[in-house]
Amino acid sequence: MSKEVYFWEKRKAVLINKHDKERVIVPIIEEKTGLQITVERSYDTDLLGTFTKEVKREGSQLDTVRLKAHKGMQLMGLDIGIASEGIFGSHPVIPFIPWNYEIVILIDKKNDIEIVGESGTTATNYDYIVTGEYHEVQEFARRILFPSHFIVLRANNEENTAIIKGIRTWKSLKRIFDQEVNNSKKGKVFIEADTRACANPTRMENIERATQDLVKKMLSRCTICGAPGFIIVDKKVGLPCESCGSPTNEVATKIYACKKCTYTEEEQVEKKQASAGRCMHCNP
Ligand SMILES: [Zn+2]
C-alpha cells in the first residue's frame, strides 16, 4: 500500500446524491483511494436548486456543493462528505459557446481538509428552443442526441413551472408536444436538453473527469506535513525562447501549495525552452 492511499484507506465517507451520479463517482474514488463510500439518497438535493429553475439556487456553485457535503455528513454522522454540483451556461471567455462546469468536492472534517475536483468543457448538449412546429422539435432533438439524452418540455415559455422532465422516446415526445401545444395560449412550447446527470451521458463524462481530478488531488501530498490536496495554485510564465532566449508567455514554473501548513514548492516544467513561434521578438 502506498503512503498516498494510506491516508484514505478504509475510512468512511458519505456521498449525498440524487441523480445517479454515484455510478461514476463511487467506483473511481473507492478504487484509487480505498475510501468506503455510502450513498445518501433520502435528502432531496433539488431543494438546493435545480437546472429547470423551479427552485432558485442561492449562493455560488461552490457554496452549494459545500452545503451538500456537510448535509451528508450530518445525516450519516460521518466525518468525510463528498458532493457534486454542475452548472451550464456560456463559456467564461467566449460568449455564445455552451459550457458545462462540474465540481466534485471532498470535505474531511476530522483533518480540516477540503479538496475540489473540477472539469470545464464545451462538450455539452446544453441548448433550448421555443417553437410550435414539430419538425423543429425533431431537428432540435437530433441535435442534442435524443433519445440517448433526454428532453424537458413545457408549454409557453421558460417561466412556466409545469415541467415535464425525462422524455426519452420519440413516441412520448410527439404525444407530450401535441398536448402542451394545446395547453399553450400562443401554441408554443419551451423545449430543452435534460441536463440531469442520469438523463445526460455527455454530462456524466464530465462528472467523471472532475472525479478523476479530485482523486489526483487527494493522492497528492505535502512534502512537509503529509496532508493531501497538495495542488497547483499558481503558474509563472517566462519560459525562454529557443532561438533568442528572451522570456515568453509560456508557463515556466508551477507552484504547489499546502493549505494545511502553507508550505509551497516550485516545479520547473519539463520543457526547457519555448518554440520561437511563441516568442514576441522572433515572431511578433
Ligand atoms: Zn503541508
Ligand SMILES: [Zn+2]
Ligand atoms: Zn525569440
